[in-house]
Amino acid sequence: MSHLNFASDLVVGLDPVRFARVAGIEPDDWQARLLRSTAPRILLNVTRQGGKSSTVGLLACHTVLYEPGALVLVLSPSERQSKELFRRILATYRMLGRPVPGTAENALSLELENGSRVVALPGKEGTIRGYSGVRLLIIDEAAKVADDLYRAVRPMLAVSGGRLAVLSTPFGRRGFFYDCYQDRANWEYYEVPATACPRIPAAFLAEEQRAMGALWYASEYLCEFVENINSVFTYADVMGAFTSDVAPLFAPAESVAAAVGPITPAVRPLFALEAPPAEEFRL
Numbered sequence: 001m002s003h004l005n006f007a008s009d010l011v012v013g014l015d016p017v018r019f020a021r022v023a024g025i026e027p028d029d030w031q032a033r034l035l036r037s038t039a040p041r042i043l044l045n046v047t048r049q050g051g052k053s054s055t056v057g058l059l060a061c062h063t064v065l066y067e068p069g070a071l072v073l074v075l076s077p078s079e080r081q082s083k084e085l086f087r088r089i090l091a092t093y094r095m096l097g098r099p100v101p102g103t104a105e106n107a108l109s110l111e112l113e114n115g116s117r118v119v120a121l122p123g124k125e126g127t128i129r130g131y132s133g134v135r136l137l138i139i140d141e142a143a144k145v146a147d148d149l150y151r152a153v154r155p156m157l158a159v160s161g162g163r164l165a166v167l168s169t170p171f172g173r174r175g176f177f178y179d180c181y182q183d184r185a186n187w188e189y190y191e192v193p194a195t196a197c198p199r200i201p202a203a204f205l206a207e208e209q210r211a212m213g214a215l216w217y218a219s220e221y222l223c224e225f226v227e228n229i230n231s232v233f234t235y236a237d238v239m240g241a242f243t244s245d246v247a248p249l250f251a252p253a254e255s256v257a258a259a260v261g262p263i264t265p266a267v268r269p270l271f272a273l274e275a276p277p278a279e280e281f282r283l
């Protein structure tokens with residue numbers, strides 16, 4: 001770990017992996033790939049404690065130092081969490097010896113002499129003002145960021161052609177993070193379960209699984225989008241309850257409508273589609 005000398009350490013500017021090493025982190029393979037990536041859309045589905053925030057924080061720091069005039073935005077479910085990632089970016093910047101001098105610094109933003117800025121955003125839509133010229137937009141803990149917030153910030157990339165990094169551990173089959181996952185073919189997608197993280201011991205994982213249950217474990221540590229954890233039935237159980245082996249409860253709607261009243265769209269699936277042999281159904 002040492003201070004960064006801008007004049008002599010040009011190679012560090014060219015290679016964010018070397019930059020990470022100077023900042024004291026030897027990146028895992030996927031972290032190195034991410035740091036060197038130039039993809040405009042990056043999606044991280046990574047275990048709790050896998051190193052998402054650290055890696056993207058390093059990327060943010062590298063971007064503002066080496067791309068003059070870059071605006072990096074950090075968004076999380078709450079201002080407290082945005083600040084936390086911002087503080088880590090700030091800590092890296094300080095630890096490197098402030099290689100580009102700062103011109104303004106507070107709890108939510110850092111401005112550098114080269115015209116670059118990092119800004120931590122609050123987690124409420126009404127309080128986010130528009131930014132333009134965004135070079136990198138980071139959405140941390142994305143599964144818990146509200147959909148309206150996501151819709152509010154995405155247009156900030158429109159004109160600048162900036163990059164978007166969306167990172168999270170899954171939190172059920174809902175919200176934009178799940179939608180992004182479904183659409184992952186259109187992203188540079190990273191999936192890292194805890195079992196692939198060298199810093200998370202197998203014994204710890206076994207204990208977590210025992211203590212917290214299979215669903216929660218699969219979501220927090222295995223990158224799996226399980227049904228909402230607080231729902232009564234599991235997705236697999238509900239889907240398993242549908243079978244074509246069992247005859248529908250009622251006869252075809254058209255043939256019984258007179259007896260049962262209007263067949264609304266809500267009850268329509270309870271009725272058979274075609275007229276079956278008469279003896280199979282009793283009303």
Ligand SMILES: Nc1ncnc2c1ncn2[C@@H]1O[C@H](COP(=O)(O)OP(=O)(O)O)[C@@H](O)[C@H]1O
Nearest residue numbers: 025026027028047048049050051052053054055
């Ligand atoms: N490549 C690495 N080498 C050593 N420590 C790392 C590495 N990547 C992450 N860490 C450490 O692991 C912990 C979890 O990282 P963090 O980025 O907060 O994970 P996440 O955001 O995925 O929960 C932090 O203490 C971080 O410093």
Ligand SMILES: [Mg+2]
Nearest residue numbers: 052053054140
């Ligand atoms: Mg994190």
